[in-house]
Amino acid sequence: MTLLQSLLLKTIDPKEQVLREFVQVVLPHVESEFTSVLALGGSYDYHLNKLQKKYGHKKTDQEIAEIARSYSNRPEQSLLFHVLNGLMIAWNLSKQLDEPLVEEEQRLLCLAMILHDYTKYLYHQEVEEQIRAEQVKDIITTCQTLGDKLHFSDFWQDWHTYLPDIAYLAQNTQAKIGANCIGSNWQKIAKFGWDDRRLDNPLCHLLGFGDIAVHLQNPAEIITNTIGQRLNDRLKALGIDRRLTYHRLRDTRGIITNIVHNQVLSYLIERDYEPLIFLAQGVVYLSPLSESKVGKEEIKQMIWQTISDKLERKFADGETGFERDGKGLKCAPLVKELLAPQSLIRCLPQILERRITNVKDPATKKRLAKMEIPLSEKNELEKYADIRSDRVAEFIIFLQREIFSNQPKFTKTVLDFLGLSKQFKEEDAQVGSGGVNYGWYRIAAHYIRQNASLDDQQVQSRLANLAENITNLLDQKLATEELTKQELNQYLDNYLEVLNITSPNMVFTQELRNYTISKQGNNYLCSLSSGEFLGVEQMDTVVLFKPQQYSNKNPLGAGSGRLKRGICRIWALEMLLRQSYWTNTKQVKDGNPVFLYLYPAYTYSPQLTKAIRVLVFEFSHVNTFDMYKNWINNNHSISSIVQGLEMNEEGKISNEYSKHDLPFLAVIPWTNRSDTLSGTWIEPILRALALPISLGIKVVLSSSQIPLYNSDSELQEYVIVDGGAGFINLLGYNVNLSLARIPNALTQLLTIYAIHTENRNRGKGNLCDNIVKTTRECVTDVLSVFSIAKEGLRNSKRETHSKEEVSRIWRYAEMWSMNGDVAMQEKLKATSLVAEKMFAFYLAKPSDKSYTLLLPFNKLLDLILSVPDTWDDEELVNQGTGQLIKAIDRQEISKRPLLHKDEQISFPERRKLEEEKVQEFVQVCITEIFRKMCQGDRALLQEHRNRLRDGVEFAYKRLLYSQKESAIEPEKAN
DSSP: OOHHHHHHHHHSOTTOHHHHHHHHHTHHHHHHHHTTSEEEOOOHHHHHHHHHHHHTTSSOHHHHHHHHHHHHTSOOEEHHHHHHHHHHHHHHHHTTSSSOOOHHHHHHHHHHHHHTTHHHHHTSSOOOSOOOGGGHHHHHHHHHHHHHHTTHHHHOTTTTTTHHHHHHHHHTSSSSTTOOOOHHHHHTTSOOSSOTHHIIIIIIHHHHHHHHHTTOSSTTHHHHSHHHHHHHHHHHHHTOOEEEEEEEESOOOSHHHHHHHHHHHHHHHTTTOEEEEEETTEEEEEEESSOOOOOHHHHHHHHHHHHHHHHHHHHHHTSSSEEEETTEEEEOHHHHHHSOHHHHHHHHHHHHHHHOOOSSSOHHHHHHHHSOOOHHHHHHHHTTOSHHHHHHHHHHHHHHHHTOTTOTTHHHHHHHHHTOTTTOOGGGGGOEETTEEHHHHHHHHHHHHHTTTOOHHHHHHHHHHHHHHHGGGSOTTOOOOOHHHHHHHHHHHHHEEETTBOOOOOOHHHHHHHHHHHHSTTOOEETTTTTSSBEEEOOTTTOSSOTTOSOOOOOTTOOGGGOOEEEEHHHHHHHHHHHHHOSOHHHHHHSOOEEEEEEESSOBOHHHHHHHHHHHHHGGGOOHHHHHHHHHHTTTOGGGTTTHHHHOGGGOOOSOGGGSOOOSSEEEEEOOOOSSHHHHHHHHHHHHHHHHHHHOEEEEEESOSSOSOSSGGGOSSSEEEESOHHHHHHTTSOSEEOGGGHHHHHHHHHHHHHHHHHHTOTTSSSTTTTHHHHHHHHHHOTTHHHHHHHHHHHHTTOSOOOHHHHHHHHHHHHHHGGGSOHHHHHHHHHHHHHHHHHHTTOOOOTTSOHHHHTHHHHHHHHHHHHSOTTOOHHHHHHHHHHHHHHHHHTSOGGGOGGGGSOTTSOHHHHHHHHHHHHHHHHHHIIIIIIIIISTTOHHHHHHHHHHHHHHHHHHHHHHHHHHHHHHHHHHHHO
16 A cells, blocks of 8 residues: 555545545556656756647747746646546535535546646656547547546446547547547437536536646635636536635745645635635635625634644743753743743643753752852752752742742742741842852752752642742733734734735835844844744744754844844744744754755645645654665665555554644654764655655655745745755765655665665664765675675675665666666676686676686786787787686696587587686687776776776676576576
8 A cells, every 4th residue: 555545544524435435446546657747847848849849830839949948947847646636526526516426536536637737757758739520539548548447447447338438538638639529529429328418517527626726836826817817717617606705825834724724625625614624724615605794803812822732831831931051940922922930830840850860960959059158058068069959940930930930039038938037138149150140059958958858749739839939029011012913913804804805914124124123233133034023032942943043144244243143923922832842942942953844746635635734643654764674675776765654553643633733734753873964964865755756746855944945836946955064075976855856866866875874874873874974885886786895795794685675786786877877877787797618617606706717807807917018919919818818727627617508519529618618708809808898998997807806706796696596496497
């Protein structure tokens, strides 16, 4: 089962038996045939070449170039997901019909949508002229051939009976381009299964709607583009009393924008709006003709409530919004906006328990060491300066700094509660240096000394009691200013469009004003939004990167002291949400994270949107090594590498999808413990290349916290690799990969991954560390594949490779050379030819040492490197032949296969034949290796010598193992 099948079957309604059967039976064959075929987009040169062949002299070069340019300017879309999303959208629309489709019509819909772009599959081009009557028979034959290839019979045994109906629907999906709607032209071939009016309406209109819908690149196109009018025309023809409307958010940031989309979606579904088409920036709906008034304020309140509820829970648990450094516990500003002071005080003990865990290295001991207090007191307190003292001290310090900074009674109240007001004055509690309050650490240690029997839980209970008592000092009229909520509302006012009602753009003067204010004086400028919103200080409690890491340029001549990197409240909210939803935020902040941004290629159908949601939920369970093993076990099939989801028990899915938001733009952080750039990037790159093939989504791979694009319409290619480019460029391909180039790039990466992990990093830490070294060697010379394999053999302390290993390593070298490098391919051919010529007269055992195994080749290399440069090829051949014959004369007869031939041939003749084969071997070595590969340069031959020997050794072992296997077969037969 393919990954796409698995995900769709988990999201398609079990009641939709025909659609599920289609996914189970036909979809795998459609995947294998259509995945690499482009329905839209492609390079200019690709289209120009096709169009020149198509039109010849019918159009001018300028006209052909203009058509090619218009085709290449479109973002790419795979034919597989073009037809699949079109089918799902048409299927969903069919539920709105007054007269539902019967089972035969559902099957017709499925098969016709798959075939409707058969010309792109067969000829890689669109049909732009009308179809003549005499062409109908050929079209039906074509559809039959393609249907048989896609195993339509497994889905519908009677499909041949309805073949003219299917061909008619496929050809007339679009009413203009390549259409022939004259029923009599088709009835001459075979009779329709029933009244042909059902073919035209609803089936043709459903197919047309689905085919048009998958060209959408932005939800607003339903009112700004002719696509919208064409879709509404189809609705009208189908008699569906609804019209199309949309919601759109005009940027993408990640989790916060996904929450906005999901809340608007939920709000509209409750009001009978049917989501039909999903895009990165929003949704297109089937709306009631009598639309209810949209409560924009109500939507904004829903969005804020969802965000605040999620963050409040995380804040109260201490999971998010808090950090501890050398100055104690700190909280994000939003914590004090969402949690009332009373609630924050009551939650603080459990927050401290989660955040203060340095049992072996308590801070109190270090603080006491720096204080000017009697040595005897220090010695006495040292035994009580443990984790309990840290929690008591930082509980008080946090409250005083964050909540009670203007309450003069705070210090006395705390001392009274601790029972230490007679021993310490209020000013003793305020002793500090460098922003650290040492006084409260001293007082906390004394408190623990007086209550030494208290365990951790009892200390927590005491702090909870103190929290209850201290809340009496709060001003009950204290109100928190909701600055983040205000800025979020402003953001939604400027960016969110609902039901074709366009919100006004942010006034340019307002943005300029914000930017000017940020640049003046010492104000903060948001380094993520570049001044769009007013900035505040970057805090490590908020950002998922090191504070001050991202910067904006200063004005010319300004000193470095003016550099103040900030973050606006919208991006601060996004960062806090990421901390709330992601489980590996510590690695994201402290490591070198790589982010995968997943975009739909044009559109998602609702079913595929849910499938992507399952993928995002399961993504972390896919192991790269499992992907590699699947690739190996399935004969290096690219389609098999992401089967890990099905094989990994840990990654099995429950049916509770509703608790997860739909991923309009999915953001997946990738972190590992690699110390090298290549080790960090290769695993996410493998996934980035696999996902477009498996799920038709576009992937941007970047170390940037900010999505680089708002929608896939800004992406021409399927994969963008932003960063780590040095490693990628070493492989010889561009960082922006089109669909056609992904399989080769993925094969290269998997090949180098296999070579490296099998031979250099097996059992050593991160499998991908130092893989760039392996890559550089293989890029330099394909024969390095064999040298690295021999290095792996030595590392494993074994004597020889097995037959399967030799075959697999040779296959790696072949795949590595398939990147278009002719020189690499010629090297492999040359080494293989040398091994064949040697095999003709010399037989060793695969287990022999390398020198014995390659005795003739080694002797000849020694000769070529030792003779004078003045010798010509003829003299080299004669001398080499003579020396090799002498050398093999000293070998046992079992290593000389030609002398074991039919004894009816005389020994002198067999001897002569052996000499001829030796001479052929010498001639090939001198011509192919010395002259062609090394250009007659002995220094170059010396440099390549070891790699050449390794390459010939593997080629020779392949022949030895093959001979051994063929010798066993007759014995089995007997």
